[in-house]
Amino acid sequence: MSAKILLNLSVRGVTMAVFAQRKLSDARSFANDEPARKAFASLLAAHQRTPVYVMVDVAEEDFRSETLPHVAGRARREMVARKLAQLFRTAPYRAAWLQGRGQDRRRDDQYLFLALNNAELLRPYLEIIEACHAPLAGIYLLPVVSQALVERIKPDVPGVLLVSRQRAGLRQSFFLDGKLRMSRLTPLDPGNDQAFEQSFVGEIEKSRLFIYNARLFSRDAPLRVSIVDPTGALQGVCLGLTPETNLQCEVLGFEALAKAFGMAAADLPRDMDAMLLCLLGRHRPDCSLALPRETRGFAYHQLRNVIHGAAASVAALAIAWSGYNLYADVDYGKRMLAARNETAALRAQYEEAARRFPAAPAAAEDMRSAVDAVEAMRQHARTPETAMRLLGQSLAAYPAIELAKLEWRYGGDGKTAPGVAAAAPQQWQESVEVSAQIRPFDGDYRAALKLIEQFAQDLRSRPGIAEVRVVELPVNLDPKSGLSGNTQDVVDARAASAQFRLALTLRQAG
Amino acid sequence: MKISAPDWNVIKRPLLVLLAALAIGAALVYWTHQRAAEARQGYAREQTALDQMRGRLARVDEEQRIILRYAPAYQRLLEQGIVGAEQRANWLDALRAASQAMHGFGVDYQVSGQQAALFKIDAGTHEVQQSAMKLRMRLLHEGDLLTFLSALDAQQAGLPLLQDCIIQRLATGPFTARFEPKLSADCTVAWVTLGDKSAKEAH
Numbered sequence: 001m002s003a004k005i006l007l008n009l010s011v012r013g014v015t016m017a018v019f020a021q022r023k024l025s026d027a028r029s030f031a032n033d034e035p036a037r038k039a040f041a042s043l044l045a046a047h048q049r050t051p052v053y054v055m056v057d058v059a060e061e062d063f064r065s066e067t068l069p070h071v072a073g074r075a076r077r078e079m080v081a082r083k084l085a086q087l088f089r090t091a092p093y094r095a096a097w098l099q100g101r102g103q104d105r106r107r108d109d110q111y112l113f114l115a116l117n118n119a120e121l122l123r124p125y126l127e128i129i130e131a132c133h134a135p136l137a138g139i140y141l142l143p144v145v146s147q148a149l150v151e152r153i154k155p156d157v158p159g160v161l162l163v164s165r166q167r168a169g170l171r172q173s174f175f176l177d178g179k180l181r182m183s184r185l186t187p188l189d190p191g192n193d194q195a196f197e198q199s200f201v202g203e204i205e206k207s208r209l210f211i212y213n214a215r216l217f218s219r220d221a222p223l224r225v226s227i228v229d230p231t232g233a234l235q236g237v238c239l240g241l242t243p244e245t246n247l248q249c250e251v252l253g254f255e256a257l258a259k260a261f262g263m264a265a266a267d268l269p270r271d272m273d274a275m276l277l278c279l280l281g282r283h284r285p286d287c288s289l290a291l292p293r294e295t296r297g298f299a300y301h302q303l304r305n306v307i308h309g310a311a312a313s314v315a316a317l318a319i320a321w322s323g324y325n326l327y328a329d330v331d332y333g334k335r336m337l338a339a340r341n342e343t344a345a346l347r348a349q350y351e352e353a354a355r356r357f358p359a360a361p362a363a364a365e366d367m368r369s370a371v372d373a374v375e376a377m378r379q380h381a382r383t384p385e386t387a388m389r390l391l392g393q394s395l396a397a398y399p400a401i402e403l404a405k406l407e408w409r410y411g412g413d414g415k416t417a418p419g420v421a422a423a424a425p426q427q428w429q430e431s432v433e434v435s436a437q438i439r440p441f442d443g444d445y446r447a448a449l450k451l452i453e454q455f456a457q458d459l460r461s462r463p464g465i466a467e468v469r470v471v472e473l474p475v476n477l478d479p480k481s482g483l484s485g486n487t488q489d490v491v492d493a494r495a496a497s498a499q500f501r502l503a504l505t506l507r508q509a510g
Numbered sequence: 511m512k513i514s515a516p517d518w519n520v521i522k523r524p525l526l527v528l529l530a531a532l533a534i535g536a537a538l539v540y541w542t543h544q545r546a547a548e549a550r551q552g553y554a555r556e557q558t559a560l561d562q563m564r565g566r567l568a569r570v571d572e573e574q575r576i577i578l579r580y581a582p583a584y585q586r587l588l589e590q591g592i593v594g595a596e597q598r599a600n601w602l603d604a605l606r607a608a609s610q611a612m613h614g615f616g617v618d619y620q621v622s623g624q625q626a627a628l629f630k631i632d633a634g635t636h637e638v639q640q641s642a643m644k645l646r647m648r649l650l651h652e653g654d655l656l657t658f659l660s661a662l663d664a665q666q667a668g669l670p671l672l673q674d675c676i677i678q679r680l681a682t683g684p685f686t687a688r689f690e691p692k693l694s695a696d697c698t699v700a701w702v703t704l705g706d707k708s709a710k711e712a713h
Contacts, residue, residue: 049520133516135520296517297516297517297520300517300520300521301520303520303521304520304521304524307521307524307525307527307528308524308527308528310528311524311527311528311530311531312531314528314531314532314535315531315534315535317535318531318534318535318536318538318539319535319538321539321542322535322538322539322541322542325539325542325543325545325546326542326545326546328546328549328550329542329545329546329549330549331549332546332549332550332552332553333549333552333553335553335557336549336552336553336556339553339556339557339559339560340556340559340560342560343556343559343560343563346560346563346564346567347563349567350563350566350567350570353567353570354570354573356574357573357574357577358574358577358578358581359581360577360581360584361581361584361585361588362584364573364574364576364577364580365573365576365634365635366634366635366636367576367577367580367581367583367584368576368580368634369632369633369634369635369636370584370587370593370633370634370636370704371580371583371584371587372632373631373632373633373634373636373638373704374587374592374669374704376631377631377669377671377702378669381671381672382672383656383659383660383672384655384656384672384675384677385656388652388656403679404678404679405676405677405678405679406675406676406677406678407674407675407676407677408674408675408676408677409673409674410672410673410674411629411673411674423629423630424629424630424631425629425631428629435678
């Protein structure tokens with residue numbers, strides 16, 4: 001935990017200390033005068049950039065318990081600000097402290113509004129803080145700080161009147177269910193102990209009456225007066241109080257306080273102001289009176305800590321990540337070496353076994369793949385012989401048909417250019433386009449077409465032929481095409497021929 | 511919100527420290543990540559080689575059997591010029607011999623440059639290539655073409671795959687018994703070779 005500078009201010013005196021490693025050190029008390037301010041300036045100079053926590057113990061303070069509707073966010077901030085301005089119009093140092101929720105159905109927010117009416121007391125010290133560029137963490141009223149003590153005492157009754165003798169006088173703070181409700185400081189002049197005790201008793205009785213009359217607490221409920229007495233000087237106060245059924249009184253001695261603080265007795269100061277400063281160092285209340293512009297430096301101080309933390313996190317992450325990477329690097333290196341050694345050993349075994357192999361011109365798999373590929377290509381190699389044989393068988397039955405041209409193709413799909421379609425040999429197909437003519441042709445197209453159809457049908461009936469398609473006829477019969485000619489052409493055509501074309505696809509063998 | 515000089519002084523050094531931590535941390539992580547990635551890749555390579563070697567060792571008997579079975583056939587492919595560099599001189603010799611077997615009128619040929627095969631076939635590590643040869647011949651009858659192709663195949667001078675043939679009658683009219691070509695044939699033969707890339711890795 002980083003160090004803190006703690007300052008307790010009252011009209012009469014000043015106590016300043018450094019809080020580090022969860023204990024107070026270098027605690028010094030002064031009268032509230034120029035030497036105190038010089039000492040404070042020296043302390044700040046000696047501990048630059050150390051946050052400063054100011055605790056104020058003055059009679060010019062105000063406490064108001066109020067209940068506000070439960071809202072959140074901006075609406076809450078605006079409502080609280082309005083209430084503060086309404087309650088403490090002239091006090092610059094004012095704050096609202098959320099104490100909890102109501103127990104009724106509305107469950108309203110319960111606030112303690114508090115203000116410091118003596119800003120002049122703070123001014124010289126705030127000027128020193130600003131001059132030294134020290135970050136001001138907050139300004140707290142002493143009773144606000146002492147709430148942490150009540151929480152640590154863990155009283156078994158709801159109402160507690162905490163009484164302590166501060167340098168500024170007699171401080172009495174009333175807590176209901178552990179939450180501060182009211183506090184008052186009575187500046188008593190230290191005289192002889194007996195008179196002082198009598199004054200104590202009288203002031204406590206007044207406070208009790210105020211609590212009852214202001215309806216802060218019921219007379220029927222048990223009230224405990226807890227007298228904080230680290231020096232053992234107030235042992236007789238309880239005896240002086242008027243005995244009542246609902247009144248309990250206890251004196252919290254030094255040992256009980258050390259136990260409540262959870263500290264070794266040697267680390268806990270006996271001075272009451274210093275003790276509460278120690279409490280402030282350990283428990284920062286969330287109710288500061290400081291103005292935003294005064295704590296601006298502390299905001300940057302906190303930002304600085306956040307940035308430092310981020311840098312440390314980045315460094316830790318980078319180191320951890322890099323460590324993992326380096327571990328992986330070493331680990332993979334080891335595994336790579338092991339694999340390499342094992343490969344070398346297996347290679348030696350393989351080479352030993354390979355010495356028994358017969359001499360071969362290439363690696364076994366290479367030879368196999370080459371031989372298999374060539375065999376596949378040879379197995380699927382074709383010539384036009386089959387197509388010629390099938391055509392010859394059909395043409396023998398049709399002497400009037402004379403073959404003019406035969407286009408044989410063998411490749412990817414049998415229709416495109418050979419080999420263009422990147423098909424495997426198993427899918428290669430033979431196709432033939434036959435150009436033929438009917439000769440002699442007497443001009444009888446009907447008979448010619450019939451003959452061509454019979455010829456095509458004959459080809460279709462051959463088992464080796466998969467498909468026969470008429471590509472061109474002697475006359476175009478397509479209804480979508482135009483047709484023109486001269487009847488005299490028919491007479492002339494007797495000397496000519498009726499040409500046609502057929503496209504054949506052969507079945508793949510085996 | 512404007513930052514005053516004292517406020518800036520408060521956070522200036524931590525910001526520099528943060529930037530330095532980010533830069534150094536990023537560089538450190540990058541460098542070690544690169545090292546780890548290289549080591550990982552190296553390990554993967556070695557592991558692949560190890561797996562291959564394990565497989566090879568496990569198949570050593572199978573490999574011996576393959577060599578015994580395929581080596582003679584492969585040797586013949588080498589001798590025929592099917593595996594290795596193109597043997598165009600052998601093709602021309604075979605062409606001449608086939609032409610003589612046909613007792614015909616000669617064969618015109620034209621060979622184009624070698625290219626990758628236009629069909630799919632798995633030849634392992636071999637690169638399948640082809641050279642297209644255009645043939646033009648005149649025939650007495652269609653049987654001459656079949657005789658020529660059969661003779662060409664019998665020469666075993668490579669792996670010729672016939673891709674197309676266009677046969678057409680040269681002249682119309684009544685048949686005459688003179689020794690003159692009656693038909694013409696234009697054919698394309700793909701001479702296939704398997705690149706000798708793998709053959710260099712001779713066992």
